[in-house]
Amino acid sequence: MEIDFYNKVAEKFENYSTEVDMQKEFPGEDPEERFISELLQAADSRIEALDVGSRDGRFTLSVAPNFKKITAIETSDSMLETACKLQKETGITNVSFRKIDIFHNQYFSEIFGVIYSRRGPTDYLEFERLLVPGGKYIGIKVGEQDARAIKEIFGRGQNYGKWNEPVLKRDIKDLEDVWLTVSCAGEYLYTEYFKTSVDLSSYLEKVPIFEDYDPIKDRDNLARYIAEHKTEKGIALQRHRIVLVAEKS
Numbered sequence: 001m002e003i004d005f006y007n008k009v010a011e012k013f014e015n016y017s018t019e020v021d022m023q024k025e026f027p028g029e030d031p032e033e034r035f036i037s038e039l040l041q042a043a044d045s046r047i048e049a050l051d052v053g054s055r056d057g058r059f060t061l062s063v064a065p066n067f068k069k070i071t072a073i074e075t076s077d078s079m080l081e082t083a084c085k086l087q088k089e090t091g092i093t094n095v096s097f098r099k100i101d102i103f104h105n106q107y108f109s110e111i112f113g114v115i116y117s118r119r120g121p122t123d124y125l126e127f128e129r130l131l132v133p134g135g136k137y138i139g140i141k142v143g144e145q146d147a148r149a150i151k152e153i154f155g156r157g158q159n160y161g162k163w164n165e166p167v168l169k170r171d172i173k174d175l176e177d178v179w180l181t182v183s184c185a186g187e188y189l190y191t192e193y194f195k196t197s198v199d200l201s202s203y204l205e206k207v208p209i210f211e212d213y214d215p216i217k218d219r220d221n222l223a224r225y226i227a228e229h230k231t232e233k234g235i236a237l238q239r240h241r242i243v244l245v246a247e248k249s
């Protein structure tokens, strides 16, 4: 389902980007900054990294100068195509974009000093196999409370109804089960404020909160959500992220 979603988005928005007029407000630290800081701390010009679910490659290319090499794997053909185009434009040569499904991976003989997943899929057993001793996994992923209010109004969405299944707790256990030692585990709730309904609608078309979001069919759902969540700062959307770092001994 997710693979189709990203192919569809790439076809509709040729110059793929989730940029819309939106402000973020963090009660504490920005989880994205925490993730990038952990990733850059682990980076080194001698280290080869694996990026799992690299989407359009924009992020991969932005951090590539910090590593010896990044192998970036992705299942969506359209996203891989965009990533290769961007790579040519930037002239960055130490990234290899490859079509590989992390859950059906029979290709790798390489091992990596760093494996990271920026809201991409996670297969911790496979990560453990692919990490060098002393290697690190660094991940940011969506928490169970993410965009809960809008999902409740729509009656569907990514991980709908799993509000009582804490992602952080589950992932710590999953990492420990494969003998990776967790060294950092953080949970972050923050708010995004969208200027207009058009901004929020356009955002919902590009992110997988609802993989089947339709601006026409969902017009009434969206209007109800906006009526309930309009604030002086804009239309509020509650986000939830977790950040994890683990090491192979």
Ligand SMILES: C[S@@+](CC[C@H](N)C(=O)[O-])C[C@H]1O[C@@H](n2cnc3c(N)ncnc32)[C@H](O)[C@@H]1O
Pocket: 002, 003, 006, 052, 053, 054, 055, 056, 057, 058, 059, 060, 073, 074, 075, 076, 079, 100, 101, 102, 103, 117, 118, 119, 120, 121
């Ligand atoms: C939320 S996006 C990741 C965003 C990206 N890491 C970034 O920093 O912009 C998730 C990506 O994972 C890819 N993906 C989903 N399942 C996958 C799998 N089994 N193996 C590899 N990539 C996968 C999707 O096609 C999608 O591009």
